[in-house]
Amino acid sequence: MAMLERDRWERLQPLLDRALELSGEQRASWLDSLRSTDPDVVDELHSLLSEDAAADGRGFLSDPLEQLDAPHRRPT
Numbered sequence: 001m002a003m004l005e006r007d008r009w010e011r012l013q014p015l016l017d018r019a020l021e022l023s024g025e026q027r028a029s030w031l032d033s034l035r036s037t038d039p040d041v042v043d044e045l046h047s048l049l050s051e052d053a054a055a056d057g058r059g060f061l062s063d064p065l066e067q068l069d070a071p072h073r074r075p076t
Contacts, residue, residue: 008044011041012041012044012045012048015034015041015045016045016048016049018030019031019045019049020049020052027049031045031046
């Protein structure tokens with residue numbers, strides 16, 4: 001993921017949180033209404049949502065830590 005400037009991230013973060021809370025149809029409608037006021041933000045949100053979906057598809061953060069092969073972890 002490309003690095004976002006702090007002020008841009010502060011603007012996007014609550015919008016991304018909102019988008020992630022919505023179902024697919026609700027999200028599409030909400031993004032369409034947002035596009036009329038800020039199309040650049042919607043483009044960035046689409047990019048972030050795509051990256052989130054790709055990470056989910058790869059199982060990112062879905063396996064418990066105990067199941068991961070982590071030789072760098074110290075034994076407990």
